[in-house]
Amino acid sequence: MIPTPDLSHLRSEDYKHIYEPAEDTFILLDALEEDAEELRRSKPLVCLEVGSGSGCVSAFAGAILGPSTTLYLTTDINPYACRSTKATGSQNRVPIEPICASLTNPIRTRLRHAVDILLFNPPYVPTETEEADEAQHEANIAGAWAGGQDGMEVTGVLLGQVESLLSEKGRFYLVAVKQNDIKDICDKMLHQHGLKGEVCPFVHLCVPNH
Numbered sequence: 001m002i003p004t005p006d007l008s009h010l011r012s013e014d015y016k017h018i019y020e021p022a023e024d025t026f027i028l029l030d031a032l033e034e035d036a037e038e039l040r041r042s043k044p045l046v047c048l049e050v051g052s053g054s055g056c057v058s059a060f061a062g063a064i065l066g067p068s069t070t071l072y073l074t075t076d077i078n079p080y081a082c083r084s085t086k087a088t089g090s091q092n093r094v095p096i097e098p099i100c101a102s103l104t105n106p107i108r109t110r111l112r113h114a115v116d117i118l119l120f121n122p123p124y125v126p127t128e129t130e131e132a133d134e135a136q137h138e139a140n141i142a143g144a145w146a147g148g149q150d151g152m153e154v155t156g157v158l159l160g161q162v163e164s165l166l167s168e169k170g171r172f173y174l175v176a177v178k179q180n181d182i183k184d185i186c187d188k189m190l191h192q193h194g195l196k197g198e199v200c201p202f203v204h205l206c207v208p209n210h
């Protein structure tokens with residue numbers, strides 16, 4: 001069993017600004033742990049986490065892969081999250097490079113078909129569009145959950161970028177809830193982007209279908 005990353009450097013005060021790892025975070029860790037052998041064997045060069053929050057998920061990926069040449073990149077719109085992610089990387093000896101940005105905006109073109117592991121536990125809670133827009137604009141803690149219509153307004157944008165980011169052996173791990181319409185996500189990813197999906201209690205999209 002791979003231990004949960006050490007987050008003892010984060011205080012309850014920090015969690016007023018960043019998302020505290022919760023059940024959805026641990027579902028993602030479980031999925032990664034389940035695939036640990038395959039992930040190690042695939043010798044990933046680039047692991048990109050979108051919306052890293054505390055940095056727990058990327059640090060866990062680092063624990064799975066062990067000392068390696070993997071580049072750990074993360075993005076988050078929330079500057080507190082970027083600082084916490086960096087600190088969590090240091091605390092757990094995983095060299096994570098956080099980028100304060102929305103989704104994959106400043107790096108997308110340079111990472112074309114280069115991402116071997118793509119991770120996203122998004123703001124998936126259905127809310128009014130205005131609430132999601134404001135949370136995105138303010139880049140505060142509400143941005144951790146406010147997902148707009150069907151909880152898909154942020155995730156939907158990333159879904160359109162996944163195929164161009166993933167390498168040939170790339171895998172995309174996405175946390176989703178029923179209200180996001182998981183079947184529809186899988187259908188669209190297959191028919192529009194040629195990506196096969198597997199549902200655990202979450203959506204796990206992987207491997208270009210060619």
Ligand SMILES: C[S@@+](CC[C@H](N)C(=O)[O-])C[C@H]1O[C@@H](n2cnc3c(N)ncnc32)[C@H](O)[C@@H]1O
Binds near residue numbers: 144
């Ligand atoms: C549910 S939290 C997940 C945090 C962490 N990955 C975890 O699993 O515990 C969602 C994260 O996505 C970030 N986020 C929201 N919108 C984003 C966007 N457009 N681009 C990048 N990150 C975003 C939030 O700030 C928050 O840190």
